[in-house]
Amino acid sequence: MSAIPFSSAAEPWILPSRGRVAMLSLIIGESAIFTIFVVAYLYYIGKSLSGPTPQQVLEIPLFNTVCLLSSSITIWLAERQIERGNMRRFTAWWALTMALGCIFIAGTAVEWHKLIYLDGLTIHTNLFGTTFYSLVGLHATHVVVGLCMLGLVLIFSLTGHVTEANSERIQVLALYWHFVDGVWVVVFTVVYILGR
Amino acid sequence: MRLTIRCHGARKIRQTLLSVISLAAPFIGPALWADTSNRIPSLFAPESTPAHSIFGLSMFVLTITGGIFLVVGGLLAFAIVRFRGRDNDSSEPPQIYGSTQVELAWTVIPILIVVVLFLTTARIIFAIQDAPKPKDSLDVTVVGHQFWWEFRYPKLGIVTANELHVPVGRATWLHLLSADVDHSFWVPQLAGKTDLIPNHPNDTWIQPDRPGLYVGQCAQFCGVEHAKMLLRVYVDTPEQFAAWVKNQQQPGVQDPSVAEGRHIFETEACTNCHTITGTGARGTFGPDLTHLMSRDTLAAGATLNTRQNLYAWIESPDHMKPGVLMPAMQLSDAQIDQLVAYLNTLH
Amino acid sequence: MADQTLPIGGSIDVTLARPEARTALLEWLHGWVVTVDHKRLGILYIVYGIVFLLVGGVEALAIRLQLAWPDNHFLSPELYNEMFTMHGTTMVFLVGMTIVFGFANYLVPLMIGARDMAFPRLNAFSFWMTAFGGLLLYYSFIGGFGLYGMGAAPDVGWWAYAPLTAKAFSPGHATDYWALSLIVMGFGTLGTAINVIATTLSMRCKGMTLMRMPLFVWLMLVVSALTLVTITPLTAAQIMLTIDRYLGGHFFDTQAGGSAVVWMHFFWIFGHPEVYVLVLPAFGIASEVIPVFSRKAIFGYPAMVAASVGIAFVSLGVWAHHMFTVGMTSVGNTFFVLSTMLVGIPTGIKIFNWVATVWGGKIRFKTPMLFALAFVFQFLIAGLTGIMLSVAPWDWQLHNSYFVIAHFHYVLVGAIVFNIFAGIYYWYPKATGRMLSETLGKWHFWLFLIGFHITFDTMHYVGFLGMPRSIYTYEPDRGWNHLNLIISLGGLIQGIAVLIFAWNLIHSYLRGKRAGNDPWDAWTLEWSAPSPPPAYNFATDPEVHSRRPLWDLKHPEDPDWKYE
């Protein structure tokens, strides 16, 4: 219709990627869940009516933490490789990321085994147990979910189904992994530093 | 049928009249309702210091919000009537997209109103909540139970239930605890409500200025019988209060003529849950029965304290107050008779 | 408007007759179950919500019958408690949330000129999660195992204060069904919220800048963002409750040092913003309906957007106004008084802008407009009673009384349900191709309005007379008797009105007048598509130049983009 004077080709029409938007939204939502658990943890520090206390049983999982945090770097390196189309290097960094994640989970398993069988701390022992297993467990669940997704990508890339064209999706997934790592910094500070 | 008009006694008539008025009440407005009958726990009939300050504040807020309503509602009504479209007119009105000045005005005015409301409110909050405790105040510890009230007067050595006695004119400081779930202490004419929360002690206070009976009830849903967790506060003259205290401090009456009833009480499980001083009964799960007969109602106001009702209660508490935590003890009629006879001596 | 030839894709060249006219019932059902079309999902949400509106309404009527006179034995105390818990939970989660997100699903892509939501399959998944959550909740009537092995629905109130929800006080599984169903529905809602955000940010048609989006879309964007940070705390709290009940945790176990007050905080951190999640879309509907039937552009569009964002932000910091009586410090109380009152300012802006939109217009009193105007009026009152409640000392009196019940039904029914009705009357022609009957609509409106006021105006008053909520019966000597009877009668009138509405929906679907593309002479993009729109919405991607693209087309001499 003549009344509309704009030529439609004038400005390019660019909108943000929906994958990224959705992942960021998910991360905001997840952050709210973690906030509630963290607040509960902080509030209940020192409120248990019986032992064991964090001072008595918790050890700082330094090695685990280093592994998990460095996996953020390796996944970032993988992202860079896929952008450039270096699929073999991408797969290698990706696999390393997964390995680091798996070490972290294994470390948590060892820690929990000790807490449960040596120290007798379970989720219903006292408030510390309840909040500790919930918060750390919530994070561990996220790591496991993340590992499953990383695993899928690894399988696809080993079978040659991942290409440069997928780099956008890979980056969206990596965003999630960065989030999981970032949350660990908070959980670590709250549980092993403030809480002890 | 509750709906038919019953006419025994002047009080009933007055109440019926009141109910009829209440039909029109929403239109007449709240002020008329004030001090009609003190069985109506109306917010607009305050009889105690904190309730008075709240009432004053509420009238102030009601005036402001009422004013806002008249202005904005009036403008809306005017616009609707004035700007209705005609059927035969299909032209479009002038399009107006906004106006910065007008919009600024109606942002700033509400800000000013909020400032006023907030400052007034804050003053009353501090005045009531942070009021210093007078030296001569009476201390009462209130413990909420599913579904009854325990009142302890630590300095007077009294334990009673469901019916609180306080002296007129003096402040009573209430320390609020809960034995199980959340409850809330609310006698509208005396003060606003405060919750009783396990693991979270609270305090509140009242200072009634007229003797009389003030009713209220638990105001936080606490389970099946939340509705029948009623509260009665007797504001006594100093003499009445002194006499009441004196009576409550006595151990349970020991009347040999009802020894059988007492024996049943002491050998059945009653003692697990109830206390009667001067006997072996030390239970604390249920109300203290030492001066049961000094109370006008049974089971937190579920029924009047008469012989028949007491009988019916012991026979089957669940019938009177379904979901209550006192079990039916499966006693024979004769046993209950004797029990009731015994309980009837506990003045 | 038969002679309109809209170059905006869709209306001229799409007259596809539906080929599936006479397929077998099963296939038809199958089509609805596997659909990923945002319009069908939207309709599913709304139909689901209306069904539960009837269910929740029947529960409300049961409540009102029980309370019609003192010492009534229509419901046992246990059943009464189940009724109000289920009524509240149903109305908030299964009626409010589903209908609101149903509208979002149906309208957002159409209004921004997109062909579908950003993630159609996630969309279907979210709907079925929500639907499943609702069934889980109602299954508790059969599978809940109450005290005596009977089915038992949850009976802890919709706020479910600890420690009443602990195993010790709520044995059986009713409370578990409640917690689980809310967790499940929470994930569904989260999915939809993410979807709406991604759709509005990434799928807008050419020219549809953020400040040109219809207000409804804006409000859904704000609501979805708000949902991200409000539904999730509820999910977290429910997970904790479930840990307590199944694994013996102690989060809210007051015997082991846990805190009942922490639950209250977590619940209201969710619960307060939640009520704005429900009301903001209602604002959105009003902001579409009122301009069209006043024949004027919305007054102060940028202020409307800013106010919505403002309300959402402030609403995150007011939750403890539900907790003035739990014994916070005086400073804490004062803080929440202030933050709560602040919400009145952006909300006031919205009310004034609606009034200004009507001002100087030529109002057409069609059914959608009647509901929307009644909404403005009622929301004004409801907001002012909210301000009264926010005055903490007065709230010490009013808390948990029928005054609160009156306040929030004024918003939930007087604002949200009224606007839902407005929205349904307004967009039904778009979704079905048929007009709803105006005659039945007017009957519905007036009866509902009268019933509403009889019920909820009176409730304020029994609240002033000291009647607490959640009680299954009351003493006959408190002066509440006749008032309660009136309230109950009003509920009945509302019930009749709702039945008329249901009948109108069905009757008009079969017999209603054909609608055409644009029966209301409206301005937003959805009215350029055929009614009902084809699966792909627009044959060619539309392009817009102002907030009212169809106005520009109908008034080429005076288009909007000159003024924006």
Ligand code: HEA
């Ligand atoms: C959609 C739902 C909705 C909405 C929009 C609101 C809006 C508001 N609500 Fe309401 N509320 C509920 C739903 C809602 N509420 C529910 C469900 C409960 C009870 C939950 C339960 O216990 O089960 C509740 C309970 C509740 C309480 C707790 C009561 C108690 O339990 O003790 C309080 C207390 O402050 C409150 C306040 C407010 C305020 C201040 C607003 C404000 O947003 C209102 C703002 C609007 C206006 C003020 C009017 C327009 C403004 C002007 C005309 C400008 C000029 C005005 C001024 C300057 C004041 N609400």
Ligand code: HEA
């Ligand atoms: C959107 C939300 C919403 C809506 C629409 C309603 C609608 C109504 N509510 Fe609701 N109500 C709540 C949300 C809502 N309520 C909440 C959150 C609570 C708090 C719960 C709690 O404390 O835990 C509450 C509590 C509540 C109480 C307090 C209970 C108590 O504390 O003891 C009462 C009492 O009167 C009440 C009454 C009503 C009435 C009369 C309606 C009427 O408007 C209903 C009108 C509708 C109908 C009457 C439907 C008619 C349908 C038929 C007649 C269908 C029959 C046919 C078929 C089945 C095919 N409600």
Ligand code: CUA
């Ligand atoms: Cu105690 Cu309600």
Ligand SMILES: [Cu+2]
């Ligand atoms: Cu609120």
